[in-house]
Amino acid sequence: MAAMTETRTPGPGDGGAAYVLDRAGLDALVAALRARGRTVVGPTARDGAIVLAELESAGELPYGWGVELEAGHYRLVRRADGAAFAHSAGPQSWKNFLLPQRVRQWTADREPDGRLTVRAERHDPASYAFLGVRPCDLRAIAVQDRVLLGGRHRDDAYSARRTGAFLIVVECTEPGATCFCVSMGTGPATGPGYDIAMTEVLDEAGHRFLARAGTAEGAEVLAEVPRRPADAATRAAASGSVAAAADRMGRTMPPVSLKALMAGSLAAERWDDVAARCLTCGNCTMACPTCFCTTSEDTSDLTGDHAERWSRWDSCYDLDFSHLHGGPVRASSRSRYRQWLTHKLGTWYDQFGSSGCVGCGRCIVWCPVGIDITEEAHALHQEALARGAAPEETP
Template structure:
């Protein structure tokens, strides 16, 4: 299938090409032979989840999703597309910033002394297949948070360094997607090794593939492929452009940072927190929430102890616990903290918004709270307040 007309990079490797389903399967094989653990979407237990892939056959060909606030359902598709589904319950954060990490162990010696051992980190070389544009942005945000400061996180660095990213442009947004509002999709711009755009039309099922790094170009050179053609490029661009016009949600067209800053005493907080369960689901599924806590555990004998780091949530009453009690004791203050940080004060810390518009927090909220609806309501309340005599 290789065509000599493939365009090349300085290395003589193709910068773009067209892959078919065999090419996609070859991609997984090449990455595994290079020692990569390939992670991608697959159908399991009634959801499209991220898991290790042995071959491209495990991808969810012919499956899509139906999303709404507090609702998620997979559905059959007629076109056999592999990536025509929206963000699932997991994000790549689960692999780069795991939910639980053991930090050290300690054992009491027979003589009464204690020996402590720092946890040995297993070397892993990931390849992420099917990274959505919103999730690609989320990884870049996590890079800034977890490795961009004075004290980079060693666990994150050990998993993120050298990870091979295969982005997939979005052609099928969900009803809860709003990446256009956050400037994070549906097209990809940078930060990938390979980028795919899936095209299914009368000319067949194929993937327009572009390299974004030297390693990406080298991998592409090993795959069965044919030269990129204008009809496929055009069909891919049109599909992505159409997706931008079909977003299920949007943010108000205002400076969200200013809106959050000026809405701290808004009445709307009472309305939303009357529905909020403070369960923390939104923080668990969010691809950029990063907070953790530590817990120490011992066995029944008291001779063995371990320290674990685990995800924490600002909805937890103990999250802001100080001597005398929690700083944010009410559900109102905890929801307000989450939303104003995500959309507002995140800029002060990390020079960007903490939201990428994936919509996971909307889908996986048990009561269907929609942060885009809340942002619109805060904007409307601010407009009324400004117009009041």
């Protein structure tokens, strides 16, 4: 499993060992991973969107497809070229595989003699290979690792899926209109934590992928596929494409400490404005690659002799999420949106040492009324400036 470290990972333009794969090499890469017994999951065009699904071959990748994004808007569009990874984050994230929406925790059965037998669910280790992980989503996986693998409250089901997962990151060269990973420090170039990193290059010299290993297993897999040493022109094209993507981000966050901004904006008038638009549907939390909240629900059969406990995704927008004796703590849409935003951008630092936002823009795209997290942060910043209480700008 590729794990997050503090060491710097070489980028596409660095002088470290790198190779060039063509489309046949990408096919061989998928075949090599499947031959190792791994379930390869990657993007494919299906049902009018780029979705994550099991791949039997690299031919199922969305060659020639891109996306058109805006607040509350997503469209799959044809591209003039045959790029496989020239699309932004889709409706799913890798959370759908590492932290599925519904997981059984235990079963209980009443035996004929009246005794009750409780069996904890066994979570067998999975053997995933994720192909096409974006740098922002790589950071999101690291965030969920910190939440679900660290501390006293380890999630065994998550651990079984995450341990041994093989991560192939594809650096972003086509940011969407709702992307703001540069503001969050999560892309478009990749950080540490991958097994293989690739940058897609498509120019007059052909369609190819600059690849480099981040782990020993990544190097072993690359050694099994047709490849050639990276040439200077491919390195330069890859580095230039990633740098250009950083300059084409569709959104930004205000250049201040977001943690300080959130802490100083609890009584801001802007919360009333967003509350008038928010449906508290929870779409943003379902699409977010780092939201991790779950609840437990118990079920039984009609005889009462068999019962099960399941864990399923929950949302802080749910009225019952903060329910205590006497009623919910956060009864208004104002308080629930404020809880989500201030936790994601502010108090997440206090709990986990980082932001809970990676700048993927999914919450903007999949909000049915088009509420934009970056617009709200800028509005809060402007309101703080107007009252002379804005935090200092970040360097």
